Amino acid sequence: MAEADVVLIDDDASLASVLAVGFESRGYDLRIAATGGEGLREIERREPDVVILDLGLPDIDGIDVCRHLRQRTTSPIIVxxxxxxxxxxxxxxDEGADDYLTKPFSMPELLARVRVAVRHRRALAAVAHDEVLSVGDLAVDTAAHEVALAGRPVELTPKEYALLMLLVRNVGKVLTHRAILDQVWxxxxxxxxxxxHVSHLRRKLGGGAGAPQLVTAPGVGYRLLAPGDVVS
Amino acid sequence: MAMVDVVVLVAGDGVNRAIPAMLLLLVVLLAGLLGGRLVALGVALVAAIGFAVLLPPIGSPRVEPAEDVAALVLFVAVAAIAGVLLSTIVLSDRRRLSAEQGTVEALLRVDHDRAALLRSVSHDLRTPLATIRAAATDLQGFDHDPAARTHLLDLVIDESERLDRIVGNLLSLSRIEAGALLPERQPVDLAELVAACAARLERATSKLTVEVRAAEGLPLVKVDYSQIDQVVANLLENAARHAPPGSVVVVDVERVGESVRLRVTDQGPGFDPSVRGRLFEPFASATGSGSSGIGLAICKAVVDAHGGTIAADDAPDGGARITVEVPIDG
Known part of the structure; x- marks a missing residue:
């Protein structure tokens, strides 16, 4: 079985060709769409594990493609x-993308983002109905509103708890400042x-080896990453 | 000063006249401020009549003693001068402001154009860079089989050549803007130039078949070789970007009167009607991807500098067709 099924929506044939070599050499299935319309059809055909979407497409604005994708699939979208x-x-x-990368990027960077997206999607699917959510050594008991790090309880204020819950439920996904503020406050x-609140939460989570990392997306927002998923 | 005079003069017949006089003066000043000089003068006269006749007790004329006549004349004079002066000041201020606003708008426009240029240029440069960086980092970080390695390296070479062409276009654009696009003319065999250019771009146009059809016995044309080469390269690259894979691009070279005509016809979708009228303006075709659209603008500048013509239309069977004519003798 393939490592993961990835759909690339990008009209730059050269870049698509590089990614095809890179992904296929590593055992991924890469389906390439050169337009937004083609991309949407590709996703309808079979839901991929990850979508890589270029925002500058010849037919439909990338932001609109993002919105349409989100209406049709829960696959993580890397923009x-x-x-x-x-x-x-x-x-x-805000239209539903999970992560972003600015061109030009390095291949290891893109592969790392794809791995994170795939892993979190699978992890989220597995724990969707669990009462205790965990990321690394962090465990959140959603029924009791209790948080523990490596078995030791962590005291959080109600807003810190709400912020952490939002981040944990969207682990791996970049949440914009606006999205977080709107949902928590x-x-x-x-x-x-x-x-x-982010700085308080960071202090309380600590930087231990098993602790999840609350990573800043400069100028954009924040996201929670499992230990070991931290990418540049 | 003027107001003090009025106050003193009207005070002779009781202070109660000072307040209406000042109020009327205020009205005149406002008229000057809002309406301009003529309005201020008119209002000053009306105010004087009001001052003389309409003050209480209404209807009983005030203009009896000599002082009152003097007061009235002075009131008219002061009100008129103050109103006119004020309106003059306001007017010149407004003129200055609108002149400044014009300058500011012009600067903003230049700024906006520059921002658009920078945006599309950085987009243009980053597109091939994205391929180069992804391929190079992948080559460094993964042990690919020889076929994959060759493929990735070919892509790096192709894209660095594309980058070079973009930089060449940008340099030309800056020369055009500086008015320094002077052709260095020499006798050139255009059919040979087109064939050499097509061969050089073989990889960039690899998804197409480029067919050069040169007429027999073409005369040598006095043009700047590298500039016309850039025109042909831009036209071929344009076709490669818009025509479907596997289609044919035809380059016709033939003599038409005292000119030689170059015609590039592709089998793509033709020109987008929305940009058709602005095809040769920089950034006209700047869409989400592909190119900033400076290529055709450069073609036009080069052809113009050669005293030739360039035109775009749809070929009889659909595709886009660009026709360039340059005079044989320069």
Missing amino acids: LSADGAEDRKVRAL GPDQPLDTLRT
Whole structure:
């Protein structure tokens, strides 16, 4: 069985060709679509483990493709953008993308992101109905509202708990500042509120080997990564 | 000063007249501020009549003693001068502001154009860089079999050549903007130039069949070799970007009167009607991907500098067709 089934939606034939060699050499199935429309059809045909989506497509705007994809599939979406424009990435993430990478990127970097996405998708599918969610050594008892790290209880304020829950439920996915603020605090909260809580939460989780990492996506948001999944 | 005069003069007949006088002066000033000079003058006259006639007790004329006449004349003079002065100041201020606003708008436009240029240029440069970086890092980090290695290395070479062509176009664009695109003319065999260019771009156009059809006995044309080469390369690359894989691109080279005509016809979808009128403007075809669209703008600048013409239309059976004509004798 293939490592994972990946759909690449990118109109740059050269890059697609490089990725085809790279992924297939490592045992992945890579299906290539050169337009947004083709990509959506490819996903309808068979739900992939991961979608890699370039935001600059000839037929449909990448952000719209992202939204359509999200309506049809729960597959993680890794967005590629050639422009450094933060707002495009943020919009893609708000439309349901899980992660992003700016072109030009290195092959190991992309492969690492794909591995993280695949693993978290499988992990999430397995624990969807569990009452105790775990990421590395972190365990969250959602019924008792109790958090433990390597068996030792961690005291959290209600907002810290809500923030952690959101991150744990979306482990591996980049959550934008706006998305986190809206879901934990409600609209119109300043970014500083989030920053303060993130720094408290980081302190309480510590940087131990088995602890999940609360990683900053510069200018975009945050995400929780399992220990060992931390990529540059 | 003026207001003090009025106050002093009207005070002769009781302070109660000072307040209406000041109020009327205020009205005149406002008229000057909002309406301009003529309005201020008119309002000053009306205010004087009001001052003389309409003040209580209504209807009983105030203009009796000599002081009152003097007061009235002075009031009109002061009100008129103040109103006109104010409106003049406001007017010149407005003129200055609108001139400044014009400059600011022009600067903003330049800024906007530059931002668009930088955005599309960085997009253009990053596209081949993405392939190069992904391929190179993959070659370094993974033990590929020889066929895969060769394939990846070929892609690196192709994309670095593409990058070189983009940089060449950018340099030309900067020369065009500086007005320094002067052709260094020499006698050139255009059919040979086209064939050499097509051969050089063989890999970039590998998904297409490029067919060069040169007429017999073409004269040598006095052109700048590298500039016309860039035109042909841009046209071929354009075709490679838009025409479907496996299709044929035909380059016709023939003599038409005192010019030589180069015609590139592809079997793609033809020109998008929405950009058709602006095809030769920089960034006209800048869509989500592909190219910033400076290629055709450069073609036009080069052809113009050679005293030739360039035109785009749809071929009889659908595809896009670009026709370039350059005079034989330069």
